[in-house]
Amino acid sequence: MSFIKLTDLTSKEIVPGYHGRFLHTEHNTISHWKVEAGATLPEHAHEHEQTSIVLEGKFELTVDGEARLLEPGEWALIPSNVPHSGKAHTACTIMDIFYPVREDYR
Amino acid sequence: MSFIKLTDLTSKEIVPGYHGRFLHTEHNTISHWKVEAGATLPEHAHEHEQTSIVLEGKFELTVDGEARLLEPGEWALIPSNVPHSGKAHTACTIMDIFYPVREDYR
Numbered sequence: 001m002s003f004i005k006l007t008d009l010t011s012k013e014i015v016p017g018y019h020g021r022f023l024h025t026e027h028n029t030i031s032h033w034k035v036e037a038g039a040t041l042p043e044h045a046h047e048h049e050q051t052s053i054v055l056e057g058k059f060e061l062t063v064d065g066e067a068r069l070l071e072p073g074e075w076a077l078i079p080s081n082v083p084h085s086g087k088a089h090t091a092c093t094i095m096d097i098f099y100p101v102r103e104d105y106r
Numbered sequence: 107m108s109f110i111k112l113t114d115l116t117s118k119e120i121v122p123g124y125h126g127r128f129l130h131t132e133h134n135t136i137s138h139w140k141v142e143a144g145a146t147l148p149e150h151a152h153e154h155e156q157t158s159i160v161l162e163g164k165f166e167l168t169v170d171g172e173a174r175l176l177e178p179g180e181w182a183l184i185p186s187n188v189p190h191s192g193k194a195h196t197a198c199t200i201m202d203i204f205y206p207v208r209e210d211y212r
Contacts, residue, residue, distance in 0.1 A: 002169040006179040025183060026155055027205040028134065049132055053201075055161070063108040073112040077131060095159075097203050099133040 006032055014105070015041055017088070022105045029102040035059070035092040043085035048098040050078040057092030061085075112138055120211070121147055123194070128211045135208040141165070141198040149191035154204040156184040163198030167191075 009021035009032075017039025023030045029048075035057070043062075052061060054070045061068055061076050063084045070076060078084050115127035115138075123145025129136045135154075141163070149168075158167060160176045167174055167182050169190045176182060184190050 002172060002182055003174045004181045023181060025157055028203060030157055030203060051131055051136055066108060068109045075110045075129060076108055097134060097136060
């Protein structure tokens with residue numbers, strides 16, 4: 001299990017339009033999302049610290065009431081229990097790193 | 107500090123040919139590497155769990171004696187204290203996720 005092909009991880013549609021593949025390490029969950037253009041992520045919060053990295057597309061992310069249109073090369077840091085929401089302005093590829101493991105994504 | 111531009115993070119050449127930018131969260135260090143073609147990473151090990159994600163290029167990674175030529179869409183999981191080494195067969199862009207924080211990269 002040292003080497004993993006992304007396409008060998010099962011894709012799950014966690015929220016409509018948000019198709020994620022998940023690698024669970026001992027301490028982190030690393031998710032790779034393909035997001036449909038226009039898909040919205042309702043405001044929510046979780047205990048897990050989250051870093052979001054836009055690899056492709058334009059994604060509007062709101063963290064604790066502050067909105068930003070993120071493009072490739074832009075990252076967001078969402079501390080534990082901070083509310084956040086989002087909207088894909090185009091089709092997007094996004095990575096999220098969670099600590100601790102997202103047991104709900106297994 | 108919710109939103110970060112990758113280019114606002116200082117680039118450091120940690121090993122010859124390995125130019126990294128580092129985001130330190132409360133629990134993780136997320137690194138974004140630009141690696142020069144041909145650059146070699148000597149075998150080493152550290153307490154930090156590491157996940158490596160090749161975004162661009164071809165990178166040969168050896169984990170605990172097992173070598174693999176990784177391309178985009180291929181990830182590697184390196185548990186705590188497992189020896190690993192590498193070589194960039196082309197110029198590469200790679201992300202590493204470390205737990206816990208790499209204090210030595212601050």
